[in-house]
Amino acid sequence: MTIAQKITKKVFTTKLNTSARHNRCALLSRFIIAVAMSCGSAAFAATSAWKPERAVEFVIPATSGGGQDRTARIIQKILQDEVALGMPINIVNKGGGGGNIAYSYLQQFKGDGHYIATATPSLVTNFILGVSPISHTDFTPVSVLYSEYIGFAVQADGPIKTGADLLERLKKDPESVTFAFGTSRGNGNHIAAGQLAKLAGVDVKRVKVVIYKSSIEAVTALMGGHVTVVPTPTSTYVPVLASGKLRIVAVASPTRQGGAFAQVPTWKEQGLDIVVPSFRMLVGPRDMTSAQLAFWDQAFARLVKSPEWKKELEENDWDNTYLPSGRSRAFLDEQAQRYRAMLVELGLVKSAQ
DSSP: OOHHHHHHHHHHHSOOOHHHHHHHHHHHHHHHHHHHHHHHHHHHHHHHSOOOSSOEEEEESSOTTSHHHHHHHHHHHHHHHTSOOSSOEEEEEOOOGGGHHHHHHHGGGTTOTTEEEEEOTHHHHHHHHTSOSOOGGGEEEEEEEEEEEEEEEEETTSSOOSHHHHHHHHHHOGGGOEEEEESOTTSHHHHHHHHHHHHTTOOGGGSEEEEESSHHHHHHHHHTTSOSBEEEEGGGGGGGGGGSOEEEEEEOSSSOOOGGGTTSOBTGGGTOOOOOEEEEEEEEETTOOHHHHHHHHHHHHHHHHSHHHHHHHHHHTOEEEEEOHHHHHHHHHHHHHHHHHHHHHTTSSOOOO
């Protein structure tokens, strides 16, 4: 029984005359309304106790033009135009080091809600692989935005026309196939390439890999004929599809995608069980406050409901897997377990003893 219910019971079980009872009811009503208003004000204060006091920095662990950069700029536009954030958002690109440069930068701003970074599986896999001392637990998860799948692209006028062609070439001469992607070894892109190599009967460690500061740089290298194939989330290809220089031969998704990729078969359709999702999320520095997270939860909840964001989801065939800050930590922990298992299976990480 609530405090208000106890008060109500006590008032109405007391033997009072009619006039006194009416007076007591009036007092009780005013009391309950005051309590409700107080609780409402407290709840509002808790969610609006913090807001940006200066420009916000969106830190991108890749160079401009890539998938993460594109996502951040879409968010920047919607937050400033539709959500009316109240403060400008500055995009800060810090590519290189497999994301370590950006994440080391973010670590400098402990507890400061003015700094947000985009994150992909590399944040998780770099630590698992031992190539970075920075773990996902060193940051505050702010939001999971969406998921997408890895597409495999080759040169449009090259000899590889289908996923089967790529598989056969890999089987016959692994050294003749160069996989290129951003931004670090062992990430979702590398895992997708590794799964293809494994199904081709090729030792994953023999696969030739070239790492770029962003996947769009890898795509540029592909169009220039410098590498054989690029495995990367499909949205990376959207800005350059019209060039006619790329051919997407397969997507590592459970079912065929729509939009610009409606004509591209999945690996499953081509007889290979390769499914590799990639997530996009936002993280902040360690020790962000509950008030800061409440502010960003409100902002991103409005963002994902906006018509412009829904349009982006549809055009890029992104899966809406939005999660607020409170549920994002569990998501990251689950992803860490899943990617560790994949990397162990591919022989890139030793199994935990």
